[in-house]
Amino acid sequence: MIIVLKPETAAAMQAKLVAQFGSKTELFTHHNRIAIQGIQPADLPADVVAAADDLITDVPAAVQSSRLLHPENTVIKTPHSVIGGDQFVMMAGPCSVESADHVMAMAKVAKQRGATVVRGGAFKPRTSPYSFQGLGEAGLQALRAAADANDLDMITEVMDDEHVPMVAKYTDIFQIGARNMQNFSLLKAVGRTQIPVALKRGMSATIDDVLNAAEYIAAGGNHQIMLLERGIRTFDHKYTRNTFDLGAVPVLQKLTHYPVIVDPSHAVGEWDLVTPMAMAGVASGASGMIVEIHDRPTEALSDGPQALKPKTYLKMAQQAFQLHDLMTSWN
Amino acid sequence: MIIVLKPETAAAMQAKLVAQFGSKTELFTHHNRIAIQGIQPADLPADVVAAADDLITDVPAAVQSSRLLHPENTVIKTPHSVIGGDQFVMMAGPCSVESADHVMAMAKVAKQRGATVVRGGAFKPRTSPYSFQGLGEAGLQALRAAADANDLDMITEVMDDEHVPMVAKYTDIFQIGARNMQNFSLLKAVGRTQIPVALKRGMSATIDDVLNAAEYIAAGGNHQIMLLERGIRTFDHKYTRNTFDLGAVPVLQKLTHYPVIVDPSHAVGEWDLVTPMAMAGVASGASGMIVEIHDRPTEALSDGPQALKPKTYLKMAQQAFQLHDLMTSWN
Amino acid sequence: MIIVLKPETAAAMQAKLVAQFGSKTELFTHHNRIAIQGIQPADLPADVVAAADDLITDVPAAVQSSRLLHPENTVIKTPHSVIGGDQFVMMAGPCSVESADHVMAMAKVAKQRGATVVRGGAFKPRTSPYSFQGLGEAGLQALRAAADANDLDMITEVMDDEHVPMVAKYTDIFQIGARNMQNFSLLKAVGRTQIPVALKRGMSATIDDVLNAAEYIAAGGNHQIMLLERGIRTFDHKYTRNTFDLGAVPVLQKLTHYPVIVDPSHAVGEWDLVTPMAMAGVASGASGMIVEIHDRPTEALSDGPQALKPKTYLKMAQQAFQLHDLMTSWN
Amino acid sequence: MIIVLKPETAAAMQAKLVAQFGSKTELFTHHNRIAIQGIQPADLPADVVAAADDLITDVPAAVQSSRLLHPENTVIKTPHSVIGGDQFVMMAGPCSVESADHVMAMAKVAKQRGATVVRGGAFKPRTSPYSFQGLGEAGLQALRAAADANDLDMITEVMDDEHVPMVAKYTDIFQIGARNMQNFSLLKAVGRTQIPVALKRGMSATIDDVLNAAEYIAAGGNHQIMLLERGIRTFDHKYTRNTFDLGAVPVLQKLTHYPVIVDPSHAVGEWDLVTPMAMAGVASGASGMIVEIHDRPTEALSDGPQALKPKTYLKMAQQAFQLHDLMTSWN
Structure with missing residues (x-):
């Protein structure tokens, strides 16, 4: 899934998620977004959910290539x-x-x-x-x-x-x-x-x-x-x-x-x-x-x-x- | 095959070919060109060959649709x-x-x-x-x-x-x-x-x-x-x-x-x-x-x-x- | 959807469904089964639901051709x-x-x-x-x-x-x-x-x-x-x-x-x-x-x-x- | 092309062809056959032509894999x-x-x-x-x-x-x-x-x-x-x-x-x-x-x-x- 975090607390929440899930699965961050493989919304800590603007669960396998994680063009x-x-x-x-x-x-x-x-x-x-x-x-x-x-x-x-x-x-x-x-x-x-x-x-x-x-x-x-x-x-x-x-x-x-x-x-x-x-x-x-x-x-x-x-x-x-x-x- | 006839004698030669082959095979004329299905150059009368600018033998089945018979655009x-x-x-x-x-x-x-x-x-x-x-x-x-x-x-x-x-x-x-x-x-x-x-x-x-x-x-x-x-x-x-x-x-x-x-x-x-x-x-x-x-x-x-x-x-x-x-x- | 009816009351329930929906949509019956186009389980009368062994909602458009409606081979x-x-x-x-x-x-x-x-x-x-x-x-x-x-x-x-x-x-x-x-x-x-x-x-x-x-x-x-x-x-x-x-x-x-x-x-x-x-x-x-x-x-x-x-x-x-x-x- | 040589002189003719063409192109021999890339029948010495049972000119690029060069099954x-x-x-x-x-x-x-x-x-x-x-x-x-x-x-x-x-x-x-x-x-x-x-x-x-x-x-x-x-x-x-x-x-x-x-x-x-x-x-x-x-x-x-x-x-x-x-x- 991809979590779109509120910008002001994005860095802290990303760090928290990396600490919690980083040894078990792949995580990718981009600006205020973070993708976590194999995790469902129910697995997330409550404060992460509270700090999220959006939880995107329909995410392709090629997550780093997706606009869902990286909305702006690569130049x-x-x-x-x-x-x-x-x-x-x-x-x-x-x-x-x-x-x-x-x-x-x-x-x-x-x-x-x-x-x-x-x-x-x-x-x-x-x-x-x-x-x-x-x-x-x-x-x-x-x-x-x-x-x-x-x-x-x-x-x-x-x-x-x-x-x-x-x-x-x-x-x-x-x-x-x-x-x-x-x-x-x-x-x-x-x-x-x-x-x-x-x-x-x-x-x-x-x-x-x-x-x-x-x-x-x-x-x-x-x-x-x-x-x-x-x-x-x-x-x-x-x-x-x-x-x-x-x-x-x-x-x-x-x-x-x-x-x-x-x-x-x-x-x-x-x-x-x-x-x-x-x-x-x-x-x-x-x-x-x-x-x-x-x-x-x-x-x-x-x-x-x-x-x-x-x-x-x-x-x-x-x-x-x-x-x-x-x-x-x-x- | 398609015969590209010299313009001055095209009509006469086309008429001759239609008379000779028309009951046996399909013929299609367009301006100074004529297409005959199933005929080889050797089958043509000598005066037709003499009156031809070109003999095209590699002709598609869809001959009336081809630019070989009809070079200019259909409008x-x-x-x-x-x-x-x-x-x-x-x-x-x-x-x-x-x-x-x-x-x-x-x-x-x-x-x-x-x-x-x-x-x-x-x-x-x-x-x-x-x-x-x-x-x-x-x-x-x-x-x-x-x-x-x-x-x-x-x-x-x-x-x-x-x-x-x-x-x-x-x-x-x-x-x-x-x-x-x-x-x-x-x-x-x-x-x-x-x-x-x-x-x-x-x-x-x-x-x-x-x-x-x-x-x-x-x-x-x-x-x-x-x-x-x-x-x-x-x-x-x-x-x-x-x-x-x-x-x-x-x-x-x-x-x-x-x-x-x-x-x-x-x-x-x-x-x-x-x-x-x-x-x-x-x-x-x-x-x-x-x-x-x-x-x-x-x-x-x-x-x-x-x-x-x-x-x-x-x-x-x-x-x-x-x-x-x-x-x-x-x- | 397709309703698989208990055999003993199948005919009666099919008749009831035809009476209720027959003027509005396509219905197809086969033995104790009935297919109704564009109808959801919630649209069904309670006694039909009670008389059903199975309600199949994932039904192809070609319903009469499907084994879901007609399980046995056509000979x-x-x-x-x-x-x-x-x-x-x-x-x-x-x-x-x-x-x-x-x-x-x-x-x-x-x-x-x-x-x-x-x-x-x-x-x-x-x-x-x-x-x-x-x-x-x-x-x-x-x-x-x-x-x-x-x-x-x-x-x-x-x-x-x-x-x-x-x-x-x-x-x-x-x-x-x-x-x-x-x-x-x-x-x-x-x-x-x-x-x-x-x-x-x-x-x-x-x-x-x-x-x-x-x-x-x-x-x-x-x-x-x-x-x-x-x-x-x-x-x-x-x-x-x-x-x-x-x-x-x-x-x-x-x-x-x-x-x-x-x-x-x-x-x-x-x-x-x-x-x-x-x-x-x-x-x-x-x-x-x-x-x-x-x-x-x-x-x-x-x-x-x-x-x-x-x-x-x-x-x-x-x-x-x-x-x-x-x-x-x-x- | 592939040359199918008469068995009795095949080895000699293959050796001759390798000597003549081997530095210029690819040659592959198999029993009494030899394939030469980029060579036409007219390029062959007269005694090779005389010693051939067949000259095969329509040869695929994948010549070693072809039955034309290697007729019997690979086991x-x-x-x-x-x-x-x-x-x-x-x-x-x-x-x-x-x-x-x-x-x-x-x-x-x-x-x-x-x-x-x-x-x-x-x-x-x-x-x-x-x-x-x-x-x-x-x-x-x-x-x-x-x-x-x-x-x-x-x-x-x-x-x-x-x-x-x-x-x-x-x-x-x-x-x-x-x-x-x-x-x-x-x-x-x-x-x-x-x-x-x-x-x-x-x-x-x-x-x-x-x-x-x-x-x-x-x-x-x-x-x-x-x-x-x-x-x-x-x-x-x-x-x-x-x-x-x-x-x-x-x-x-x-x-x-x-x-x-x-x-x-x-x-x-x-x-x-x-x-x-x-x-x-x-x-x-x-x-x-x-x-x-x-x-x-x-x-x-x-x-x-x-x-x-x-x-x-x-x-x-x-x-x-x-x-x-x-x-x-x-x-």
């Missing part, structure tokens, strides 16, 4: 970005880091129209073991250099818990891939760092699954979490790679305080569908977008068909910011 | 609306026609912010036989009166082929419901009329299923077809009634010439998610929207939870048109 | 079959009635290994309007003749409410196709007859959807209903046409009293997978099977790839009955 | 079991190892009716971080002791690559859980061992995804792989936890040489549905079954609702072997 600050605030954050770059020169060129394109984060994979979770698996640490170094040269933040995927320390040396934001969304060892490992984590929704992850996966990160003490909607697997994948579930954006915003980012590239998998879906993603109210770009998509080492060429990207990004400006005018 | 003109042109068409009204007075009041609200079509169900396809089944012909009359009093077009669902003549007496646009998308007898029946048809995508209909269903209507001679994306059934329906598949909008626009309309109300099923999804629908490039409104949603005879109250609708509609204006400026 | 008797009893019922035949001779030959094959029902479509719900649509009434006549010549029952699909009287002249069992599972006009039309109905589960119909669709038939007064599991639409259909949901067999048997029949042919869509799935269907506890056979599958007018050749069918059917015999020995 | 031998041969293998035990005594008692039950493998989780992938996470190494020790005392093999889940060496000290078979099916780091780690691996199908994994995941293990040199069908995620999960996709059994058997095992417990998630689905699994042709048992399901630390009580398990297992015996008589 994540990286060197060049504010994620979850009033600004719309653009993240762009190639699917894979293919070479130092290439990612440097793509970062420059990304930067041109307002991106503040450059993306690129150095460790690639490929369906087949015989596909390109990424440049590894050399890829991390190249992406870091490209980010620094263009005053951008860097986001890159970490694929297993053993790699967390190495990736942490370079990146501003960890990305957890869709296939690893319930790799709990990995979630715990990034949860022990203080580096922001972008958690991608799994192909068939329910909203509750996403929130519980985020909770694994939060349970380790890392609350710098953003959620990425990248399309789900449904019965029809003939014309799009996945089904972009934009309804998840306002649903997640209602349930959780973490920023929600959309990934139209993976959602549709075809470059000529990316711009309309990017616009739809902005219009749905997302806090940002991550998009794949490539100057020669047919030669890309991975996911070429969904990459935007620079010219298309630049037009799309301009429209995205115009659309976000219009939406800001509505508030 | 549907009803008394008060142009659907599929440059304008964004707003269709709004209650889920069910509940009474003459109520639907009159709702039509007035719809009209206030630019709707040109009023919606309302007189025959309701309800999951349970014991739920409200609609007012029947009295509902049609009330909706017609509400449309006329407000200079609006009327759209309403027809549930079976026997009812087509009766509904045709009143409506400007037939709606085929999601559960009837593959009720082929009904599709054939509306295909024999010349009244525009709004075909809702079935809950688990693939893009190809939608196009084949539209083809049943076209095969009867009625080409006034629009397609409604209203959400599909996926693994997660805890927080939304369906999954709004906005990727279907640009996919359908690429494949077919029929206008695509979005239905955010049924897609999400919760009123507080309708506005962001309505905005996403506009941004995806749809030609219009159909949305449910009700002044007292908790008392609605059907689908109350997804109805927008008038005030929310009016704000949403204003934003939708602003967003569409911005998008128009990009072209 | 359907046709001239040559008992469906839902201890016997396993085999229904076999071609997908479409292609000619009088062909269906006669196939009926003879079906009969050889224990089938008591011959199937065949005279009205075919085809995805494309340009595919073979069936022989119509001539097909019905041919199938009737094939059934009669082999002492078999006949099952055939009825596609719309207008055809119900014509099909009723010939068939022993109506089949409602998957695409029409929620064609409520059709369900009501067969519900007004007393001919047994085999209701196919829709491609994305939930268990509750199936039961509510059955309830439309029951609400009309026809309780001779059997349910057909024929595979559902999921994310993977590369190697099978649908996903055979055999879990639905025991689930439906727990919830409803109607017999459950499996259709392995449509479930997998590939003939070489039909035998293992047919065996799995028997082992799941189904009351019967409907399977497609054809002597020259590559020339079949519909669904050839999933048809068993006679030799394969005969072996499969033999095994099915052996397996059912083994299962009978376990009870 | 895995563990101390007490032969998996993939003529016998049906029963694996049973509690979901989690809860205590040394408890797992010892459950192993004894499992053994009573023919199980040769005891299951139990020491590291548990739980949706919520606050749920029981398993006993860790102490659990492995307890399960090992229970297996040894009852002359059983042991199967247990390994959740991340760091734990592979520790789990390897105890187990006869690694289990890879559904949520980790595409944890490629983990797949590579178990691929470097020679311990048999039971790979569970992911919740939304296609058949091709399963085969590619298996290929990651094989690519490391470990070919002792079995595949577990445990239900997939679909639109309906009200009455069953997942949808048991038994069609996957014969599909996988057609495509791959690895044994296929069914897991009815996770597939349905409700104990009273486990027996019919277990029977269906045997009838589908699976090589074995893994099933959860518990003497006090309501007190189980995980997945209690799906556990069979000993008495139910014993009856189910007896029926399963009788059914398998009947099926053996058909061959």
